Every structure is written in C-alpha cells, then in structure tokens.
Amino acid sequence: MKMTRGKLLLLAMAMQLSAWGTASAGPVFMHTGGRTTQPVGHYDFCQRIPVECNERTPKGPPVELTRKLWATIIDINNSVNARVKPRTDMEIYGVEEYWAYPDNGVGDCEDYALEKRRELMAAGVPAGNLLMTVVRQPNGDGHAVLTVRTGLGEFILDNLEPKVLAWNDTVYTYLKRQSTENSGVWVTINDGREDAVASVR
Template sequence: MRFKSLIIGLLLAWGAAPCIAAPGHGDFMKTGAKTAQPVGHYRFCETHAAECRPTEPHRNATLLTEVAWNVIKQVNTTVNRRIIQVTDEEYYRKVEFWTYPKSAGDCEDFALLKKRELKARGFADADLLITVVKKRDGSGHAILTVHTSEGDFVLDNLDDRVKRWWDTPYRFEKRQSADDAGKWVVIEQPTGSVPVAAIN
C-alpha cells in the first residue's frame, strides 16, 4: 500500500492524475484472440524483419519509476514536436505506408519512432505495443501503448500528455502481441463501454 501511494503521488506530481477508472475499465488492457495484422505493418515487417520477431521472455512489466516516467514523457513530447503530421498519401503518395519518419509522417510513423527511441533507452520490446484505435468520428488511428507496473499508458501524436489508456477518447481495437512483435491481438471492450460514435 505504501508503494502504491507513492506511485499515485508521483503520477500526480508528474502531470498524469490517476483518476478512478471508469466502470468496467482497469489500468491494464485485456487482450483476446489473435487478429489480422494491419496491412501497413505487414509491409513494414517485410522490410524490417528484425522489428517483427518474437520478443524475449519478459516476466515483469516496466517498473514505473520517476526516471522511467520522465523518459516516457520526454520521448512523446520530443517526437511530437520534431515530426510534422502528414498523411501517407500527401507525403509518400502511398496508402498505409508504415516507416520510421525523418521529418514528417502519419500517426503510425510517430508510434514506430517512439517505440524505437524507448527501446534505445532500455525499455523492453514486449512493453512497447503499437495499438490501433478508433477516434470519435470512426476513423482509424495508431498510438503507442507502454505497459508498466502501474498500468498501460498511451503515447499519442495528437496529445503531448501521456495518459492512462482508458483516459482517452478512443475505442481500442487491437495491438501488437506482447509475445511476438509481428503478431496482433484483439483488445477486449470494457464492460459497459459506449460506441465511439455515441461519445460527445
């Protein structure tokens, strides 16, 4: 309890207020069956095979220390400010082209770069999961989920704030498997969840 209270206090101080989870939501996403890999990620894996392999056995989630939290926030903010948001069609003249951006890119490119930068800082591949969600208007979007000892947090190119997964306006669809970066799994919908189109 003392450790939990300390973490809550740190989250408050660091700018991520740990609100009480909405009914049916937990701090960790629940995943289910295997599902189809996004076509863009499939093509990415064809040219970046080393990024799409089974992950190393990883028993415990990333310990959310103050240092780890500051690194997560810094990577999210830095990438968001360094990379210009453009669509694949505008920048590459292609549809669903996933790649590491140099100066501009789409949402999935932001997520890929954040994942690579956090891995370079010592975060485990199994805790860095590209995630597909639906926005309020029903359109698709990609973010990076960071799995930690205190829950699943979201790094989003549309928001410099790092938030708990359930404290976002999205409907979570699927994400990379924690066991294999080339496989994807369904994210189970929380009990009592409301369709995205119905959220005001």
C-alpha cells in the same frame, strides 16, 4: 520556494497517480484476446525490415514505472511530437498506407508511434512493453498509438494528444495491438468501456 526537477517530477507523478485512482474508467490494463490480423501497413513494414518483427519477449510482468522511466517517456513523447510534422501517407509516399520511421521529419500517426517505440527501446524498455496499437477515434476514423505497459498500468503515447494518458482515460475504442511476446503477432483488445468512453468525451 524553488523546487528541483526531481521534486517536480515526483509531484507530477503523485498528482497523476491520484487522478488515475479516482477518475480512470475501468481496468488499468487492457483485456486482450486471441491472435488477429496484422495491419496491412505493419505487414509491409515487417517485409521491408524483418528484424523489427522478430523480437521475442519472455512472458513476465510489465516494466516497473520509476521516476526516471516516467521522465523518459514524457521527454520522448514530447520530443517526437515536436519535431515530426504531420503528413498523410498519400502526401509523403503517394499510397494510402505506408508505415515507416519519420527519418525525413514528417509522418502519419503510426510513424510517430514507431519512432517513440524505437527511442524507448534504445532507452532500455523491452519490446514486449512497447506495443503498436490500433484504435478508433470518436469520429470513426482509424488511428495508431503506442501503448507502454508498466507495473502501474498501460499508458498511451499519441501524436494527437500532448499528454501521456492512462489508456482508460482516452476517448478511443481499442481494437488490436502487438502481442507482448512476439512483435510480429497482433491480438484483439476487448475494450468494454463504451460507457466510460462516452463519459469522458
């Protein structure tokens, strides 16, 4: 029997929600702390494009995760990962760290995340629910991803992982991210999932 796209999306969401409920390690929302240092690359990005770092979002609940929004998140994540080719900042710009939109079709991890953030904002998601996030990979390397805050939890859009995962189902250690109320401010993340991370490696 053929299933419509809508039914397939509902089934996929139901299966994913069931998996989150039984397999996710830890809380579905990150525990954030106080204000911390802004990544050097993001500071430079803000100096070049000040409007990107002046967004204010009133304090409120996360965006509702509807079937339509979930499909949009998946589509944008897949599209950006497919059309942007991975290159280091040194290869592209000749410097160690340079955050920019991948308008030339190539980019580093933070450039993928910036583009996904831009496209989701254009789709109507408030800036306070789209947070640039710095993590540590299992090998110790730094990495940048996009956190999407929803009423069902926080999800990670990542150029190294094709699936959109709940943050607590990833193998990363979370260090800091943008404030939900001010895109130019960063806050610490109290991960507290060392045992959980080890269990899913």
